[in-house]
Amino acid sequence: MASRPPGHRARKRFGQNFLRDRGIIAGIVRAIAPRPGERLVEIGPGQGALTEPLLEATGGHLEVIELDRDLIPGLRVQFFDQPGFVIHEGDALKVDFRALRGEGAPLRVVGNLPYNISTPLIGHLLEAGDAVADMHFMLQKEVVERLAAAPGATERGRLSVLAQYHCRVESLFTVPPEAFVPRPRVESAIVRLTPHASPPQVARDERLLFALVREAFGQRRKTLRNNLKGRLDAVSLETLGIDPSRRPQTLTVEEFVRIANHLAPEGITP
Template sequence: MPFYDSLAQITDTHYMHKARKRFGQNFLRDPGVIQRIVAAVAVKENDNLVEIGPGQGAITGLLLERTKTLNVVELDRDLIPILLAQFANHKGFAIHQADALKFDFSQFFEPERPLRIVGNLPYNISTPLIFHLLALGNQVKDMHFMLQKEVVERMAAAPGGKNYGRLSIMTQYHCQVLQLFNVPPECFTPQPKVDSAIVRLVPRVEIKYQANDVAILDQLVTAAFGQRRKTLRNALKQWCSAEELEQQGINPTARAETIDLEAFVRLANYCQQR
């Protein structure tokens, strides 16, 4: 149920809100960037749309012009009156005051209407929130997020570079990752100290390299990257021997950042089946 459902519950429609550091709030202000994000999402009238962290509604209004249904999840109670003052008259609009990290997004899923998720995600929770949403699997059609540029680069990274790691492997296992465009700090109030980027994540209909147990894959990858400078022989000694690594076509003296997704899945399946 929505946290509020009527304008009668708003005490001050002119409430002024100051961005809160503890919530990681940076409000998007640039009209051109806002239009560009909405164009990238390409909302359709019957989409089952969810917005995480609508803030003061910079993107929300344009989304509502294009779709019949929009559920928004906002942690900050003080932003609820601001959002309702603007959007409560839209029949398909509902606000859910909740922590997105703990929120059950599957409640919005309909078999014929998979979720389309949009959000300007707080930098301080972006990685755990991405993993929370990846668990939804095929309940999601796609996701478009504003994230710290560095996080997007890590998600999209290929083997062999410093950005490649657990986030790269687990995101790419579940989704196709496309970095759309960058957003500079001056587009926000207050200005963040880092650049941002828009990313599109499209869950894979068929997973090319299927893990027998995704949790084991995640644990293995976490161990491999736990100390990046270690060789796999040392980083994974609790999982398998150097000989077993070689049997799976993996050089025991290699470091985790050189190993591709297919090899990690192959090794995880071997460890799971022993």
């Protein structure tokens, strides 16, 4: 491969922090375990630190999505000798991942995500359904903790329930600030999100479920009796086997689905 192009100054408006630690890069690639023939899509390749080993692991086939137009010429130069390297210029939040998959194999999506778009981008990818086989992301450590938080954990919130309804969530390892240039002020972590092949819980009305979750976490310090009083009363919660004095962060995904499915037949909509 060609040598790395001249340095690019990280842009604050794009939330850019470029990964430099070779040991961390190798650990990410091992966690992804890419194989030739798979459809890998890297979001935000930056200066190609992760792109290069991913190309090697997939036999020279990789698609990337890059928003920063100033980085794209460097990527084209760096990987000019890789005919299977494809660049999609644009915002990953606007990419139709179902269309990107087409009739091919489900996509394996990876990336060092800017902190300012990580939550909406994960939501966008979850909406792509079976177009995505799995996701490996480097995120702010606090975001990974929220994604993986178990019932009862202080970090548990709307994002936890949304992600765990759709996926198996695994927090893999942390990444220190000194692994990046420029050095961020926060720790990062690697997370694996694997969409359920067969969901363990199925909501009759997913829009209702997520509206319910949003309301339940509207005021975290208050109980379900207070936060859901516009939906159902304490007696109804008790009938469902759920103590109305509990706080939302103590509920499992199954319990939220149980409440939503109780409401769905009554025609209550978000």
